[in-house]
Amino acid sequence: MDAKRLTSRPSVGTNGESKTAVNKQVNHVTSSKRFQASYEGPPPPEIDEEEFDEDVFLEEILGEEPVTDTGVQGIQSRLAQWRRPAPPQYHNAYDNIVFQQLEIDYIIDESSKELLPENKGPAAVLRIFGVTEEGNSVCCHVHGFQPYFYIAxxxxxxxxxxxxxxxxxxxxxxxxxxxxxxxxxxxxxxxxxxxxxxxxxxxxxxxxxxxxxxxxxxxxxxxxxxxxxxxxxxxxxxxxxxxESNVLFALRFMIDCGIVGGNWIELPARKWHDRMDMRRLSYCQIEVDTLYSNLISHPAVGRYSKMAPFRILSFDIECAGRKGHFPEPQHDPVIQIANLLTVQGESKPMVRNVMTLKTCAPIVGADVMSFESERDVLLAWRDLVREVDPDVIIGYNICKFDLPYLIERAQALKLSEFPILGRIQRSRVRIRDATFSSRQYGQRDSKEVTIEGRVQFDVLQAVQRDYKLSSYSLNSVSAHFLGEQKEDVHHSIISDLQNGNPETRRRLAVYCLKDAYLPQRLLDKLMYVYNYVEMARVTGVPISFLLARGQSIKVLSQLLRKARQRNLLVPNMKGQLGQETFEGATVLEAKAGFYEKPIATLDFASLYPSIMMAYNLCYCTLVRPDDMKDLQLDPDIYNKTPSGEMFVKQAQEKGILPEILEELLAARKIAKEDLKKATDPLEKAVLDGRQLALKVSANSVYGFTGATIGQLPCLEISSSVTSYGREMIEHTKKLVQERFNISNGYQYEAEVVYGDTDSVMVQFGAPTVEESMNLGREAADYISKTFTKPIKLEFEKVYYPYLLISKKRYAGLLWTKPEKHDKMDTKGIETVRRDNCLLVKNLVTECLNKILIDRDIPGAVQFVKSTIADLLMNRVDLSLLVITKGLTKIEGDYAVKAAHVELAERMRKRDSATAPGVGDRVPYVIIKAAKGAKAYERSEDPIYVLENNIPIDPHYYLENQISKPILRIFEPILKNASRELLHGAHTRSVSISTPSNSGLMKFAKKRLSCFGCKATLSEGDQTLCSHCRGREAELYQRTVSNVRELEQLFNRLWTQCQRCQGSLHLDVLCTSRDCPIFYRRKKAQKDLSEAEVQLERWEF
Amino acid sequence: MFSLIIAVLRILKLSGFEAGGFVQLFGVLDEMEEMDIDVIQRVQATYVSHNEKFELKKQKYKGQQYSQLYFFRLTLTRKFLNPRVQERWPSYPVTNILGLEEGKVCVVIGTLYKQMKLKPNILDEYSKERSVVGLVAPSNFTDADDYLILEDESGRVKLVGDCVTPSVYVTGVVVAVCGQAGKDGEFHVDEILEPGLAPQPAIPEKKSDGDKYVALVSGLMCGGSDTNPLQVQLLVDHLTGHLGEVQEQSLSAQIVHIVIAGDSVQLQAQALHGQPLSSKEQHKLIEPVKELDLVLTQLASAMPVDIMPGAKDPANFSLPQQPLHKCLFPGATTYSTFVAATNPHQFELDGVMVLGTSGQNIDDLGKYSLADDPLDLMERTLRWRQIAPTAPDTLGCYPFHDRDPFLIEQTSPHIYFCGNQDKFSTRLLRDKSIFTGSKGEAVRLVCIPRFAETGTAVLVSLKTLECQCLTLSTSLLEIQSPDDM
Incomplete structure (x- = not known):
């Protein structure tokens, strides 16, 4: 039994950052917010503690007088061709307006006199923004819905x-x-x-x-x-x-009207009123008023499951920073804005445009607009946004960089007419400060920009939220998902390109366009549109909540909807800052070792949701001990959970959470079945997105009950869930070992080697995969019968062979069919960790390959030894040794000295122009330095190391990087792994390169040494000492062979960069440090010029 | 048979074999040579080297990139193309890629870039984990999905159209295309115009009646495990006139020059890595070079010898490969007739222009384009006026920043050879339509086979440009005439 008690842990909220919005008008004390409960295992308890505060459009945002600006001359006709198709004439008497809504907000306005003649004064008017099937934009003002809450x-x-x-x-x-x-x-x-x-x-x-x-x-x-x-x-x-007093007004409206995020809404004929031109508030093509009771909300089935052809604008800006500074909107101009407009459902973008400051040479396939003043660039972009009227605005890091930068830059330039980017006329985009803090990312101040009527989707945030990657730069994310490297222009070069000529600006524009293009590609590739719309539909929240808010509002939304059906009310009970914790999941003790017989894995399918359903765990079924006396419950009608809580059985009262879960899982089952039947790739994408959304949602229900600072925490539920989970794992272990043994007529003795939160690893003893699979299936069926439905044990896979290192750390070949293994599966092993250098990753991967696939343990040992020998002999490529860490704040803010922070500081002193700034990733290597120097003092810029021949410290890498992961792998396999691998004969010879710029070297006089015996040459000699003369042919061959290899490498590396940048006639500018060949390229260049010098000495 | 014995004796003597009985025989040999009073004089020819552009001299790798090379190639080739474009399409405007207008027919000159999905990618080697290990590299990387992109200083555009045949072209070729830009940013090509062959000066009239030959050989592979040293020696003896009857000897005497086009030694590559070598390993390393020096010494004593470095030789990797270092050939260097040349190698013999490589340029084209035989590839390089278009893209080359040495700038050669091919083949390129001049120009294309595998050297007549093949084997000595002469 392994119960963990974590003291506290920063909450994980919006993309792993908890959000504390400033400018609040909520009465809650938001001082100390800590996450008390602890979890282990699934589901990802991504519960945020945000306040659901109302986000109101105050009247002051509307400019009093109509802003008088004519925009930028000369581009109107070009922009006009990208307008939406003209809408058909809708006639109030017989036309229904049907559209897919994407965004819902509200404003405070005078009550509508026509629709609600008896109401007076200001009222909340909801606005639904959407797109019709024909691609026309709709703004629907909904009147008459009043905010409310309940008290007992x-x-x-x-x-x-x-x-x-x-x-x-x-x-x-x-x-x-x-x-x-x-x-x-x-x-x-x-x-x-x-x-x-x-x-x-x-x-x-x-x-x-x-x-x-x-x-x-x-x-x-x-x-x-x-x-x-x-x-x-x-x-x-x-x-x-x-x-229900903490329900956001828009969500309240959606719940009451049965609207879920991204569904289709119909306004029946005669129930809507067209806004006449004079009274129009928005730039939408169709603008109508209606009463909330007139809306028809269509569930997302059949023809209403599809997507409207909404418009997605992907954009990227370039700023000319001053040397040594990251661009700041107060000082640095926006020089280019690239735009890519795609209509949902179409494979090719409709518009590729770039707006540049100063002239720019044309670009094939893109529309280039050049302007002489920055004001015009900004205003032209505003006009473009207004004309193309995007429903969704995407980009990479736009929420934290591009959008706030544009707004603040416009402020700095006093362009009050710029920030009218939303769909409401005369309404300026609002910007507010927000502070994000989390242990992972450190504290960062950022801006939140709201653009009315348009959904912002920052691909960076989505990727950070959904995937664990070693780096989140656009370059490495693209390389990871799209398989292409992107040219990376360092921001210090951008100004030079801008100050050059039309050709260099074109260069920059091409780069900028690519940065606008890649987010769209990622969006397509990762099927974000489908997945997020599906998620919004399933959980019932607006699409914009999905990225901007955490998991809990999704559960809350479902809970409120369900409760409403059952005539139940959800109290506003914020969690207390108690010390309550509960026991986490069970991890059975891992019997570490290298198993060469197949290990069958028995998995509980959706364990926590199943438990909640099986035992009817819910808020409304929980029996308080105090109530026990009054209720006089018969022991038959309630369950006492292993943690001692009491819940009535389903017959008595069906829980709401189990009902939500049942529906989610049933819907997922249907989606999965449909997915199997589906043939159309688009349909498949939708269904896959749906089933994934359903799974994530089901898992987050448990997390919702356990978050003490959540909306409605109920630790009785969550601790019961985990206690059942523990019991089941133990139960499974017991049953397997009791039944599958020789005394029961089985051929072998089964042994449970390991068990995690929702899976148990069993060695049935059978030597073949097929037999183990049969036994696994038998065991799963047999044990499933002993559980309350729908808890089910499933057999899915066999590991063979299986290297079990410790709990949560293992590797094995995964088999789902007896013929051939599917893949290698690893958990908790350093194959992907970001703070390790590539050498470790390669070494670990190769060792696992040798051990598991080749079944060649001596080969793996040999490989480790030769790698270590190479490291010590200075034969390892530097790029394999680079460690990268993100610089999240300036030096003073770090309590502990960190290598990358110290280095960034030193680099700033060397050359402030190219030194990494906050937000950059700092690559470094550990170099040899004076004895006793701390590791953080020994970090150095890899390029600087290359240029100056600074020796790296192989022992640091051996002890701090390689040793632990390698020993972990080999300890279950080898006796004396440490002595064998890390201290053998292969570690005896060490070679350190001589630095070319150390203090002492400045006093040294350089003398040539003999190619043959390294003896110092006398004055007249160039190449060989007198003893080695006669060996010219041999020694020359060696020199030239070195040159050959380097030339070959040089050629391959530099031509690859040319291909990648997509131009033969322009120099490669890329400085992407995430690129696997960046350092090699640099090194090849330098090594080659050194080797050439050596070769030249032969020309006597 | 008799001559074979003499050959064997010579080898034994030269290799310092001094067992008792043989010493006497060596004496006989010397005697026989002295007795041969009726000396046949070797014919001579005037030799001018044109290798300046291939010599790197003091150029260094100082951070230059390859873009300059492409730039020079494009600029110079444009000069060659402009008059041809004027002639071919007098009415269409010539523009750059930026100036393209949708639907308007125009001519663009640019460098081709071939997008190939099978092209090996060094990034894959670093980023992919295991898949690369143990894969056999395919010999040809073309694919049906390849497509061409035209690039100039201003931008690039994808080429489409029936006449666009990606399999024929490679990255780095400069062409003019006529057509119009389509809606989606693609260029619809009606016709592609290549630079065409450079003009060729006439071969000066020969005063004497006698013919002169240049001997071409490649792939001697001295010291290789599969190489028969006797075969090389037979060649040496034949060329130096130590073999055969008067007829053969008089033919040998007409050979005015020999060019060894690369891959002359087989190195023990593994011995070059790592730490100091034991004396045994040192010996292993230099043995092949010593053997080659011996061969060269004999040849140089009899006639002018040019040796070019090849892909397997102890020279640099990038084209143009610099001459093999003199310290490798202490023996041959003593003769003024011995010249270590660059690869590519260009020279003039009695006014006949000879240009050739050790084969890397053609081999690389063979990997990245399709052709029936290497002669086709050679012909293409002449028509493109660019003997190594794939350099630097897939063929290693020095990052020049002031020229493109692979351009055929002034004149087409009379003899164009390519070393280290699988088999001997030749063709006389005489097509009127492809020459820009009109006076019966012709280029002799020669694929020199690897000698170690075929025992074949090639003799090309400087008078008629006719070609004959000299095949030597240790069992038979014969002179063979190819069918297509």
Missing amino acids: ALDTMGIDDIPKLRQTLENRMRESGKNSRASVCVTDIKMVQKRSIMYYQKQKTRNFYQIFVALPTMVATCRGILEKGIHIDGIGSRCFLTY
């Missing part, structure tokens, strides 16, 4: 108390003084029969007050008043628990 009525309170309550609340709201604009704050209070979702109750319903307020922001104020306590005449001072 006291037993003594009845329908007669409503006026008093309302009056008291209204007065208190006035006192708070925030809501002067509205004439009435509390617009209505209704008495409803509902029940709380919390705890099992016999009583079906009770009295609740549904409190309607005028504006969404008042919900929080009102909630605060009620939670803190309110004095009502005749009742006294009371605190009220509020229900």
Whole structure:
């Protein structure tokens, strides 16, 4: 039994960063936020602790006077050709408007006089932005939906108390003084029969007050008043628990209208009103008003499962930074903006455009617009956005860099007309500060930009969220997913290119275009459009929430929808900062070793969701110990979980969480079956996206209950889940070993070698894969029968051979069919870790290949030895030794001295122009230095090392990089692994190169040495000493053979870079340090010129 | 038979074999040579080397890149192409790639880049883990999906059209294309125009009636495990006139020059790596070179010898390969008739222009394009006016920044040879349509086979440009005339 107790751990929120939005108007104390509960194993408890605060468009954003600008002269007609197709004439009397909605927000506006004649004063008007099947943009203003929340009525309170309550609340709201604009704050209070979702109750319903307020922001104020306590005449001072008071207004609307993210909405004929030209607020082609009750929301099935041809704009900007500084919007101009417009569903982009400051030579296949002033570049881009009217704006790191930069640059240039990029006329894009902090990425201040009506999708954020990669630069991400290297121009060169001529600016423009093109390629390749729209549909949140917010809102959205159907209410119970923790998952002790017989893996399919379903674990089935006496429950009708909690059985009351899970898993099953049947690649993409979204959602339900700072934590549920999980693993182990042994008539004795959260590894003892598979299947069936449905043990794969190092660390060849292994599977082994140098990765991979695939342990040992010998003899390529770390903050902020930070500082002193800045990745190698120097003092820039022949420190690499991973692999296999591998004869000879710039060398006089015997040559001699004369032919051959190899390498490396940059006639500029050949290229160049000098000495 | 014995004796003598009985025989041999009073005088020819452009001299790798080389190639070839374009398409405008307008017919001159999916990629070797190990490299990397891109200083454009045959062209060839740009940024080609052969000066009239020959040989592979040293010696003896009857000897006497086109030694490559060598290994390393020096010494004593480095020789890798170092040939260097030449090698013999390589240029074309035989490839290089178009893309070459030595700038050669081919083949290129001049120009194309495998050397007449093949084997000595002479 291995129970882990983690003390605290930074929460993982939006792409692994917790978000603390500034400018809040929420009453919650957001001081100390720590994540108390701990998890092990699945699901990824990516629960964020964000506040769901209202995000209101205040009236001040609308410019008072219509902005008078004519845009940039001369480009209007060019832009106009990229407009959307003209919309058909919709007639109110008989046309329905059907569109796919992509974004929903709301503004505070005067109530519509036509639609709601009796309402007065300001009200929240929802705006739905979408696209019709024909590709026309729609903005639909929805009126009449009022914000509300619930409180539980006291037993003594009845329908007669409503006026008093309302009056008291209204007065208190006035006192708070925030809501002067509205004439009435509390617009209505209704008495409803509902029940709380919390705890099992016999009583079906009770009295609740549904409190309607005028504006969404008042919900929080009102909630605060009620939670803190309110004095009502005749009742006294009371605190009220509020229900569903923390639901974002837009989400509230979607839930109540049955709208899920990205679904299709229909406005029936006669139920909508066209906005006449004068009253139009948006740039959308179709702008209508309607009442919320008129909307028809179509579930995403059949013809409503497809995507509208919405428009995706991918863009990238280039800025001319000053030497030595990362570009800052206050000083550095935006010099180019590249744009790529793609219509969803079409394979080729519709527009490829680049806007440049100063003239730029034309580019084939791209539309180049050149401007003389930066103002024109920015305004032209604004016009482009407005004309092409994208629904989705994508890019790489646009949310943190490109968009804020543009906005702030426009501010610096006093271009007040620039930031009207959204779909609302006269409305400026808003920018607000946000601070991200996490242990992983450090603290970073960033800006959040909101563009009304357009979804922002930052591919960087999505990739960071969904994939674990060693580097997230666009270059390495593209190399990873698209298999192509990208030219990387260092920002210090950009200014030079800009200040050159039209040709050099063209060069830059091509680069910029590629940066705009790659995010679109990634979007396509990773099927993000399908996956994210599917995710939004399944979980019911708007698409924009998926990247900007964490997992918990998705679960909350489903919970609220489900609760609504069941007439249940979700209380606003923030988690307390208690010390409560619960036991995590079980990891059976790993019997480390190298198993040369097949190991069958028995997996629980969706273990945690299954447990929740099997034992009906939910908020509404939980029986509090205190309630036990009152309820007088029969022991037959409830389960006591291994952790001691009580939940009633399904017959008594079906849990909501199990129901959500059932639906998710059932939908996933259907999606998977459809996927098998599907033939059309697009359809397949949609279905695969859907089944994946469903799986992730199912797994996040458990995490939701366990996040103590979450929306509705319930540790009774989560600790019960893990306790059941532990019990099942133990149970499985016991059954396997009891049944599959010789005394029961089986041929072999089964042994459980390891078990993790939801899987058990069994060595059945059978020598062949096929037999083991049969036994595995038999065991899975047999043991599954002993579990409550739907918990199911599945047999999927066999590892053969299997190298078990320790818990959570193993490697093996994976077989799913008896004929041939599928692949090598590793877990927790240094094949992908980012802070290791390539040498380690290659070494580990090669060793595993030799051990597992070739079954050649002596060969693997030999390989390790020869690699170590090469390292010590200075024969290892430098690029294999480069370690890379991201520089996340400036030096002073790091508590501990780190190698890469120290190096960045030293490089800044050497040459501030090319030194890495915050946000850059710093590559370094560890060099030989004075005895006792700390590792962080010995870091050095690989290029500097190459140029100056600085010796690297092989022992550092041997001890700090290679030794641990290698010993881990070999310890289960070899006796005395350490002595054998790390201290053998192969470690005895060491060769260190001589530095060419050390202090001492400056005093040394250089004398040539003999090619043959290395003896110092006397003055007259060039090549050989008198003793070696006569060996010319031999020694010359050796010199020339060195030159040959280097020439060959030089040629291959540099022509590869030419191919990669896509030009023969231009010099290669790329400085991508992520490229596997970057250092080699540099090294080949340098080595070759040195070798040439050697060769020249022969020309006597 | 008698001559064979003499040959064997000579070998034994020269290799310092001094067993008792043989010493006497050596005496006989010397006597016989002295007795031969009726000396046949070797004919001579005036020799001018044109290798300056291939010599690197003091050029260094100082961070230059390959773009300059392409730039010079394009600029110079454009000069050759311009008059031809004027003549062929007088009415169409010549533009650069940036100036292309959709739907407007025009002519563009640029460098071709062939996009090949099978082209080996050094990135794969570094980034892919295991798959590369143990794979046999295919001998040809062309694929049906290959396509051509035309590039000039201003940009690049994809070429489409029926006349665009990617299998024929390679990266680095400069051509003019006539056609029009399509909607999707592709260029629809109606016709491709190559630079065509350079003009050729007439061969000066010979005063004497007698013919003169240049001997071409390649792939001697001295010291190779499969090489028969006797075969090489037979060749030496034949060329130096120590073999055969008067008829053969008089033919030998007409050989005015011999060119050894690369791969003359087989090195023990593995011995070159790592740490100091034991004396035994040192011996192994220099033995082949010593053997070659012996051969060269004999040849140089009889006639002018040019030796070019090849892919397997102890010379640099990149083209143009620099002359083999003199320290390798202490014996032959003492003769003024011995010349270590560059590869490619260009020279003039009695006004006949000879140009050739040790074969790397043609071999590389063979990997990246399709042709029926190497002669076709050679012909293409002449028409492209570019003997090594794939340098630097797939063929290693020095990053020149002031010229492109592989361009055939002034004149087409009369004899164009290529060493180290599988078999002997030759053709007289005399097609009027491809010559820019009109006075019966012709180029003799010669593929020199690897001598170690075929025992064949090639003699080319300086008078008629006719070609004959000299095949030597240790069992038979014969002079063979090829069918297509």
